[in-house]
Amino acid sequence: MSTATELLSAIKDVGTDSTRGGYSRHGYDTAELELREWFTAEAGNRGLDVEVDRNGNIWAWWGEPGPDALVTGSHLDSVPGGGAFDGPLGVVSGLAAVDMLQAKGFKPGRPLALMVFAEEEGGRFGVPCLGSRLLTGAIAAEQALALTDPAGDTLADVLRAAGLDPERVGKDEEALGRIGRFVELHVEQGRGLVDLATPVGVATSILAHGRWRFRFSGEGNHAGATPMGSRRDPMLPASQLVLSARWAASSMDGARATVGRLEPIPGGTNVIASAVDVWLDARAPNDGRTRTVVERITAAAKQAARDEGCEVTVTEESYGDAVHFDSALREEVAEAIGQAPGLPTGAGHDAGILAAHVPTAMLFVRNPTGVSHAPAEHAESGDCEAGVVALSKVLEKLAG
Ligand code: HGY
Ligand code: MN
Ligand code: MN
């Protein structure tokens, strides 16, 4: 019988990032594959039957796979330089909850599975929740297979190397049809539970969320020899985009807009870039506000590109509308675990993708730093255990 903290400790050296700090574990890279193998062995030790679906998601079944299953899970990949808890906490809590239930002699009255979703952060191929999007058909197989990672490998290449068949990737009605209800446990990514002085909460909603890539093209040239008046420098409209993101989201209730990734081409100190790629992450409480924020940012960036004699193209890389979790399931979860506050979240989750298809709920575990997607992300051992106890009560009630 293991605690969540002991299980996290067993993987603490996998995928550490000595340059950025924290962890860099991306879909199907060496670290993530090692963690998938580790999970498979841990599930096997508990007598669970492990299978990998057509889209690379792992399922570990307690008892026969079947319809109307109760499923819990999360992901093992991270953002570049991410924390130890975002994703793995949900996975190890599933294992620890199974330990707790097995120790008390619980036998599921319906199929029960733990899941690990592939490439939740989109850290390698750019599209978040790729495994759950493929499973549910939220992204078309052809579009996904053509995605490339920074090394230029397509998802199709990478899946093939991992032993999966690209021909079979795509909406999987049969696998999806087995999920009766889905519950994801996750570290909280803000200070909601800290402010409430409570270790565990229940999610109410997720912001609408999209990612856009802007390619600004100008004229590559010499930093010293090119007079200031003769430049077409794409870094200028790129910078305007960054500033406009702050301005547009700040003036829209509940909105967030971020530029966390920007790549000048070719990227030399003494080179005026010929092009700059800028990725915009924008979120808001509903579709209309999200779209408005992105339209305002885009208009400002296009004007700045015209002023500098540059071209701009915009590609929507992913989008998902706001999620409001099933209120009946939320009540059942709250009943199972006792009083637990409801909390909205600005972060995306596989549970949010599944929510369009099956009743879905989420448990959050307090994060004393309130920081996430960075090495400072944290959860105390005692709170992790409170999360496991809560999850085990939910599994017991919903799969009993
Ligand atoms: O919220 C995110 O950026 C990701 O989907 N976890
Ligand atoms: Mn994340
Ligand atoms: Mn996550």
Ligand code: MN
């Ligand atoms: Mn020179």
